[in-house]
Amino acid sequence: MKQYAFYLALAVTLSTLSGCASKPPKDTTLRAAEKPYQGKDMTAPWRIGGVFDKKDKSVTIAINGDNVIRASFPPFTPNVNAATNYEGKAVATACKFATGIISDNGRSKFGIAQMIVQKSTGNTANTCDVSVDGEQAVTLYF
Numbered sequence: 001m002k003q004y005a006f007y008l009a010l011a012v013t014l015s016t017l018s019g020c021a022s023k024p025p026k027d028t029t030l031r032a033a034e035k036p037y038q039g040k041d042m043t044a045p046w047r048i049g050g051v052f053d054k055k056d057k058s059v060t061i062a063i064n065g066d067n068v069i070r071a072s073f074p075p076f077t078p079n080v081n082a083a084t085n086y087e088g089k090a091v092a093t094a095c096k097f098a099t100g101i102i103s104d105n106g107r108s109k110f111g112i113a114q115m116i117v118q119k120s121t122g123n124t125a126n127t128c129d130v131s132v133d134g135e136q137a138v139t140l141y142f
Contacts, residue, residue, distance in 0.1 A: 028055040030126070032140035034062075039089070039132050048130055052097070052142045057126060061093050061140075070095055095128040097142070 034049035050061045059067040063086055070080035071093070083092040126142040 014085065023044075029053050030142040032128070032142050035138040035140065037130075037132065037137040039135065039137065046132075046137075048138050048140070049129055050140045050142065052126065059093075059095050061091075061130060063091070071095070073097065089100065089133050091132055093128045093130045095126075097126045099126060 017095045030052040032050040032052075034047045036045040037048050038045040046063050047065070048061065048063050052058060052059050056072065058070060059080065060067050060071040061082075066086070068086045068091060069082045069084050071080045073080050073095075080095050081093065083090065086093065128142070129141045130137045130140065
């Protein structure tokens, strides 16, 4: 009986320690704060926001909680453009990213390439300019 109690206590201790040692999954997304946009002929403002997924290097633009645009950055390319229609209006985005595309925030062997791109484009932020019917609506910062 003592042996059973010992093994039970050992099992409980080991399972507790292994649970404490495991790391939570790394969050691979960056969220842009939602911004309001009130366009012409709109009865209520839209809430425009976005998410950048560092793992698959894609950006998703959402309006009022609906994902309306999803675009993936081509390899080693810090810019991506995409467009769609939402509630009868043309919605477009032009994204320019300074980090997370060519390297993971400068912590890889491509850090020098990222610095060269930043210097040549003059861009040091991750932004998406969202336009509605050809009019600049909001700039999202990731």
